[in-house]
Amino acid sequence: MYVADSRASVDxxxxxxxxxxxxxxxxxxxxxxGSVSLITDVSSEMVTAVLPLYLVGGLGLSPLGFGLxxxxxNGFSAVVRLAGGxxxxxxxxxxxxxxxxxxxLSALCKPLLLVVHTLTPIGxxxxxxxxxxxxxxxxxxxxxxxxSAPEAxxxxxxVHRAMDTAGALMGPLAAFLILRATVDGYDAxxxxxxxxxxxxxxxxxxxxxxxxxxxxxxxERPTLAAALGLLRxxxxxxxxxxxxxxxxxxxxxxxxFLLLQRRLGVPDRWFALLPLGTAAAFLLLAVALGRxxxxxxxWNVFLGGHAALLAAYLLLLGPWRGTALPxxxxxxxxxxxxxxxxxxxxxxxxxxxxxLRSSGLAVxxxxxxxxxxxxxxxxxxxxxxxxxxxxxxxxxxxxxxGAAFALVLRPRDGREVVS
Amino acid sequence: xxxxxxxxVLAAAFVVxxxxxxxxxxxxxxxxxxxDHVQGVGPRVSAGxxxxxxxxxxxxxxxxxxxxxxxDELSSVPASDPGGPRTASGVKCLRFYAASGTGxxxxxxxxxxxxxxxxxxxxxxxxTVRRYDVPGIPSRARVSPSGHLVAWTAFxxxxxxxxxxxxxxAEIADVRTGELIASLESFRVVLGGKPYHAADVNFWxxxxxxxxxxxxxxxxxxxxxxxVRGDLRTRTVTAVHDNVECPSLxxxxxxxxxxxxxxxxxxxxxxxxxxxDLRTMxxxxxxxxxxxxxxxxxxxxxTLVYALPxxxxxxxxxxxxxxxxxxxxxxxxxxxxxxxG
Numbered sequence: 001m002y003v004a005d006s007r008a009s010v011d012x013x014x015x016x017x018x019x020x021x022x023x024x025x026x027x028x029x030x031x032x033x034g035s036v037s038l039i040t041d042v043s044s045e046m047v048t049a050v051l052p053l054y055l056v057g058g059l060g061l062s063p064l065g066f067g068l069x070x071x072x073x074n075g076f077s078a079v080v081r082l083a084g085g086x087x088x089x090x091x092x093x094x095x096x097x098x099x100x101x102x103x104x105l106s107a108l109c110k111p112l113l114l115v116v117h118t119l120t121p122i123g124x125x126x127x128x129x130x131x132x133x134x135x136x137x138x139x140x141x142x143x144x145x146x147x148s149a150p151e152a153x154x155x156x157x158x159v160h161r162a163m164d165t166a167g168a169l170m171g172p173l174a175a176f177l178i179l180r181a182t183v184d185g186y187d188a189x190x191x192x193x194x195x196x197x198x199x200x201x202x203x204x205x206x207x208x209x210x211x212x213x214x215x216x217x218x219x220e221r222p223t224l225a226a227a228l229g230l231l232r233x234x235x236x237x238x239x240x241x242x243x244x245x246x247x248x249x250x251x252x253x254x255x256x257f258l259l260l261q262r263r264l265g266v267p268d269r270w271f272a273l274l275p276l277g278t279a280a281a282f283l284l285l286a287v288a289l290g291r292x293x294x295x296x297x298x299w300n301v302f303l304g305g306h307a308a309l310l311a312a313y314l315l316l317l318g319p320w321r322g323t324a325l326p327x328x329x330x331x332x333x334x335x336x337x338x339x340x341x342x343x344x345x346x347x348x349x350x351x352x353x354x355x356l357r358s359s360g361l362a363v364x365x366x367x368x369x370x371x372x373x374x375x376x377x378x379x380x381x382x383x384x385x386x387x388x389x390x391x392x393x394x395x396x397x398x399x400x401x402g403a404a405f406a407l408v409l410r411p412r413d414g415r416e417v418v419s
Numbered sequence: 420x421x422x423x424x425x426x427x428v429l430a431a432a433f434v435v436x437x438x439x440x441x442x443x444x445x446x447x448x449x450x451x452x453x454x455d456h457v458q459g460v461g462p463r464v465s466a467g468x469x470x471x472x473x474x475x476x477x478x479x480x481x482x483x484x485x486x487x488x489x490x491d492e493l494s495s496v497p498a499s500d501p502g503g504p505r506t507a508s509g510v511k512c513l514r515f516y517a518a519s520g521t522g523x524x525x526x527x528x529x530x531x532x533x534x535x536x537x538x539x540x541x542x543x544x545x546x547t548v549r550r551y552d553v554p555g556i557p558s559r560a561r562v563s564p565s566g567h568l569v570a571w572t573a574f575x576x577x578x579x580x581x582x583x584x585x586x587x588x589a590e591i592a593d594v595r596t597g598e599l600i601a602s603l604e605s606f607r608v609v610l611g612g613k614p615y616h617a618a619d620v621n622f623w624x625x626x627x628x629x630x631x632x633x634x635x636x637x638x639x640x641x642x643x644x645x646x647v648r649g650d651l652r653t654r655t656v657t658a659v660h661d662n663v664e665c666p667s668l669x670x671x672x673x674x675x676x677x678x679x680x681x682x683x684x685x686x687x688x689x690x691x692x693x694x695x696d697l698r699t700m701x702x703x704x705x706x707x708x709x710x711x712x713x714x715x716x717x718x719x720x721x722t723l724v725y726a727l728p729x730x731x732x733x734x735x736x737x738x739x740x741x742x743x744x745x746x747x748x749x750x751x752x753x754x755x756x757x758x759x760g
Contacts, residue, residue, distance in 0.1 A: 052574065053534075053556060119687035180529065182447035191443035195436035202432050206425040271554070271575070383618040 029147035030156045032207040033140055034163035039200035040103060041164055044129070045171025046193045047110065050179065054186045055122070076127070078366045080134030085362025086224055088139035095139035095146075095358055096210040102136025103204055105129075107197035113190045138362035143208065145349040145357055151294055153349055154301070157342025158290020165283040169276065227359035235351030240364050242406040243344055246306055247371030249398035251313075251379050253278065253333075259316050259388060260329055274330065281334020282341075289338045290346070298347035299410060305339025306403050308332045313396045317389060344368070453486075461485040461731070461752055462496075462505050469495040469508035471517045472543035477760045479718075480522075482515050483507055484732035485752035493524070493545065498718070498758060501735070501749040510545050514557050516716075517541070517757040519566030521594055525557035538571050540594050549597055554588050559665065559714050560755065563627035563634075567594055568651075570625035570634070589622035589636060591651070603636065606649065609657040610640075617641070622656075624665035624714050625649075628672050635666045635675060646675065646695070660695060665714035667723075669740070673697055676705075676715045676723050676740065684710065692725065694740050707738045707746040718758050726754045 088098040109129040116122050141157075148156035178189050230236045257274040260266065266274070293301035312332040315325065345361055352360030375395075382391035420428075464487055469480060477498035483489055489507035493515060496505050512524035513536075522541035527534045536553040538560075555573035562569050570591045591600045603622040608615040621639040628634060634649045638656060646663035647656040666677045675697060678690035688710030694703045705723070715725040721740050726733040731752040738746040750756075 120685070176534075178444055178447075179534075181444060183450040185444065185447035185450075188440075188443040188447035192440040195440040199429075199433060199436055202429055206420075206429055380618065384616070387616070388618070 026152075026156065026159060027147040027149075029208055030144055030160055032203060033144055034160045036103065036200050036204045036208070037140070037160060037164040038167035039196055039203060040106070041167030042171045042174060043110070043193045043197040043200060044106065044133075045168045046175040046178075046189055046196070047113065049172035049175045050186060050189050053179075055119075077130045077134035078369055080131050081138055081366050081369075082227075082359075082362050084135035085138035085142070085359040086227055088142060088358035089227070089356055093146075093355075093358075094210075095143045096204070096208050098358075099136040099139040099143065099208075100201065100204050102132045102134070102139075103197070103201045105132030105135065107132075107194060107201055110190050110194035110197055114187055138358045138365060141345045141361045141365075142358035145345065145361065146354060147209075150350065153346035154290040154293030154298055154343055155287065156290070157346045158287040158293075158338070161290075161338070161342040162283050162286040165279050165286065169279055169283065224359075227356055227363060230352060230356055230360050230363060233351060236348070236360060236364070238409045239344075239348045239351060240367050242402075242409055243348075243364055243368040244371045245402040245405050246399070247368040248375050248378075249306075249395055249402045250309065250372050250375055251392070251395050252372065252376040255376070255379055255383075256312070256316075256329075256333060259392060260326055262388060263316055264321065264326055266326065274326070277326070277330030278334045278337065281331045282337040283334075285335055285338035286342065289335070290342055293339075293343045293346060298343050298350075299406075301339050302343050302347060303403060303406055305336045305343065306399065306406075308339065309336040310396065310399050310403070312336070313392055313399065317392055317396065461487070462502060462750075464489045464494065464505045464507050466509065467506035469493055469506055469510075469545060470543055471522045471541065471545065471757075471759060472520050473759065475760045477758070479750075479756050479758055480515070480517055481735070481750070481753045481756040482512055483752065484729075484754055486731055493522075494753075496750070498760070501753075502751070508545055510541070512539075512755070514560040514571070515755040515757065516560040516562050516569075517759060518562040518564050521562050521566035521569065522757075523560045523562055523569040523571065525553060525560055525571055536573065538569070538592075540569055540592070549592070549594065551590070551592060551599060553590075558587070559589075559624050561625055561627060561714075562757075563631055564629045564670070565631050567631050568592070568627055568634075569594060570627070572623040572625065587621045587623040587639075589625050591625060591634070600651075603649070603656065605654070607653075607655045608638065608647075609655060610638075610645065611658065615640075622647075624667075626666050626668045626675075626714070628668060635668055637664045637666060637677075644680070646677070659697075660700060663695065664690065667715045667717060669717050670720055674740070676717065678711050678713070678715075692723070692738065694723075694742070703742045705738050705740070705742055705746075706744050707736070709746075716756055716758065718756075724749065724756055724758075 084098055084102060088095040106129050109125050109132070112125045113122070116125055144156055144160055145153060175189050178192060179185050182188050231240060253275065257271065260274060261271055289301055309332070312329045315329050344364065348361055348364045349357065379391050379395060382394055462485060464483060464485060466489065471480065478495050479498050479501050480493060480495045483492050483494035483505055491511040492507040493510045493512055494505040494507045496503055510524060512526055514525040516523055520543035522545065524539045524541055526537055526539060528537055536555065536557050538551045538553050539547045540549040542548050553571060553573045555575040557571055557573050559572040560570070568591060570589065572587055572589045575586050575588050589603045591603070592598065604620055608620060617640050619640050623637050625634050625636045632651050634651065636647055636649060636656070638645045638647045638658060644662055644664050645658040646660040646666055647658050649656040662679055663675070663677045664680070666675045668675055673696065675695045677693055677695065679693045680689045681691045690710045690712060692705040692707050692711050692715060694705060709727060711725050711727065713725040715723045718724045718737060722737050723740050724735055724737045727736055729751055733754040734748055735750040735753045735756055736746050736748050738744065
């Protein structure tokens, strides 16, 4: 099933899997994984959307303490992600089964929500749910990367991210339709969410090919040391360092929405719709920008995405207050995600040997995630001490410095490493 | 497995899972009918007129949560017999409070794809005189003793993709002019004697003094809570005590009943009811030993009433305000009481 990343394919020879066609067909595995992510996101966003209502309206709990746990979950899920990446690489590629375990774990959390009714157990169930998410991310991205032709990876990741985001948009809608049709129907939301999640796991099990035995065992053994040793390689190190530096300048979404609301006085009741604007732009642009990345270079598009983010920051800082401002800012914000999220994985794939693909992607993702988390903490502190505009000006400065670094370091794009 | 067989397996699983999903939705929607039937041995509820006017017989007006045709309606019972037969008004509220002929009713408005919330200001005959959008799930409601000011607190979800991160928004409206103070966050904050600025400042649980100018509320920042005294004229709030949530000012304006986060209690039941004497700043623990998550109400100068989870939502309980005596349940399936007359 895997399309081999051979030197021949990089040198421009016709690849065996796509012989006779001008444009490579999208690998069925990518479509299958896209479907799994779409279905799973419908399931998880259903729960996410009703959780505040459920805690306050359904259980009568006070949810204020919940935010505090977020930081701990973030650090924990980073560790889980590294572990998931490593486990998936061992034994010659168990990506499917490690990803499946992650999806399965998250699915099992939904019926648990039916039986726990106090804050601590609910927190634990949510932590378990995130563990599943952390576990599956790297092996899934490795599968996408391994199953698509190197020069079409940008598009493959773009298609996957578009399907993923479509699911995230449909989930809350499904949840509210169920609440509308029922009386206190939180149990129905959780049950339907569970059924949907099981369907996602089934699609994975039935339609995503398992890796084991399909390939020759590569010479490099996928040990933890080898995974970290990837950072000694120039390409991976450069990608990781750039992702980390730019991550340090990526202000968390909630701050962007909050800034937008403060600048424009968006009424509170519309506030919840702002993330939908970003998601819609992400959904619409993901495939096109992934394709563009294949054509003009992933690194160019990745940097271009950060230019879009910079433009969004500058618009938030600047004097213009037209009615179009929120649309432009959200479009730029979604464009940033479309140009960076999958594209980074496509770019990082090039420098990581197949045997360590999952661990390598996990290392890059984790570095980026931790950098973004650090940025959130710093940004929050700067906001407290100097105010929102000064904090944003600081983020602009960090982004310019990070982008300058990335321009200089500039990992060579598309060069395959053959194990 | 061939592709054909895999598709068949998926189709079969889809049918089973869809059936389970549809069943759970139908089961939950059938609750509407069950809810209209009286359950258990709850108090008798009959339709009738409910008045918020001052004077008249002493009575308690509250949200009736007993299952049956009048669930969630504002209802009235004599203050002397709070567990007795109820008169239901037909006006449905999630949260409610009233004083001096003015009521505030926080309602959910069902929309096409999501619920929105609003606050209705009611006159003494429960007619709507003003209407405000509420930015999130309502949690606390208060009316000033004069009936001129109303306040409410709502939970506002920060980012729907984060899901678990919350902030609160406390709003005060002047019933006479209709003027709305959109959020207390625009007030100057004095904490520890110094001006204080932070992005994470949250307010909740407003309670009014008798002068239509002074109020008290909870301010949270950096993971700690403070009791603040607010001044509507200078638009300033000043911290006066720590670890105070959902304050409730006594009728004489000298004491504050509140829930205090007590060290060593479980994370999901962390509060105990206390009364703070504003002259001596002395804290008195009350006789209620369960965790109370409510903004208590002064039923009289010496008695507090508050809600605890019950079989059908919540029950109302009362306890002496001086730390003596024992808590006592006064009404089942009831929440958001106001004592009038």
